[in-house]
Amino acid sequence: xxxxxxxxxxxxSQNEAFARVVVAAFAAQADPTIDEISDIKTxxxxxxxxxxxxxxxxxxxxxxxxxxxxxxxxxxxxxxYGVGIADVEQAREPLYTSKPELDRSGMGFTIMENxxxxxxxxxxxxxxxxxxxxxxxxxxxxGRDA
Amino acid sequence: xxxxxxxxxxxxTGLRDKIDNKLTLDNLKNIIFNFSGVDFMDSSGLxxxxxxxxxxxxxxxxxxxxxxxxRVQRVFDLSGLQAKxxxxxxxQEALKNV
Numbered sequence: 001x002x003x004x005x006x007x008x009x010x011x012x013s014q015n016e017a018f019a020r021v022v023v024a025a026f027a028a029q030a031d032p033t034i035d036e037i038s039d040i041k042t043x044x045x046x047x048x049x050x051x052x053x054x055x056x057x058x059x060x061x062x063x064x065x066x067x068x069x070x071x072x073x074x075x076x077x078x079x080x081y082g083v084g085i086a087d088v089e090q091a092r093e094p095l096y097t098s099k100p101e102l103d104r105s106g107m108g109f110t111i112m113e114n115x116x117x118x119x120x121x122x123x124x125x126x127x128x129x130x131x132x133x134x135x136x137x138x139x140x141x142x143g144r145d146a
Numbered sequence: 147x148x149x150x151x152x153x154x155x156x157x158x159t160g161l162r163d164k165i166d167n168k169l170t171l172d173n174l175k176n177i178i179f180n181f182s183g184v185d186f187m188d189s190s191g192l193x194x195x196x197x198x199x200x201x202x203x204x205x206x207x208x209x210x211x212x213x214x215x216x217r218v219q220r221v222f223d224l225s226g227l228q229a230k231x232x233x234x235x236x237x238q239e240a241l242k243n244v
């Protein structure tokens with residue numbers, strides 16, 4: 001089954017839940033397990049939260065979420081056009097946060113990397129950030145779309 | 147502190163102030179976070195718990211957690227937060243260890 005979606009939302013914290021539920025609903029077409037859906041929801045939540053807090057520093061901006069399903073492979077991208085990340089390697093280190101004063105745990109990228117099968121982070125200071133993540137569904141499809 | 151629903155950045159923003167106000171007003175020393183009603187948590191939830199740990203432990207208090215559902219447990223495990231915040235199966239068990 002091939003399918004794709006695109007979601008454009010303003011950088012409001014309310015949209016963190018909205019975006020993760022939308023991607024989870026889209027992914028449900030591939031009959032993933034409950035754990036796989038939960039992994040996707042958590043990873044998308046992390047990426048969108050990063051865009052809100054870090055990309056746009058809690059200000060106004062647009063976030064684009066895209067997802068594509070091909071057979072049992074889901075690819076999700078979250079893009080912002082915010083401040084970008086100067087040191088991508090440092091940002092990916094577990095427990096590193098640029099905003100400790102905001103009670104950030106520094107675990108966002110670590111969760112995305114661990115909960116998804118592939119993870120890429122591209123960013124340019126002043127231009128924005130894109131996180132692309134892939135989940136490969138383990139279960140054989142039950143035949144709903146066969 | 148019995149929590150329910152989804153602990154993401156949006157939810158944590160309001161919750162954090164409520165907890166901190168209660169800590170100050172009631173002059174509380176320790177916190178037990180009961181996660182029994184929490185069906186979703188991401189790193190923002192972790193950050194909120196870690197932030198309260200920093201506040202409370204600076205005053206000589208303890209932070210404990212209990213009743214984690216498997217999904218919340220998974221996020222907890224990945225973070226290594228249990229080195230600072232002991233996790234118990236039930237609120238009763240956590241109370242015994244305050």
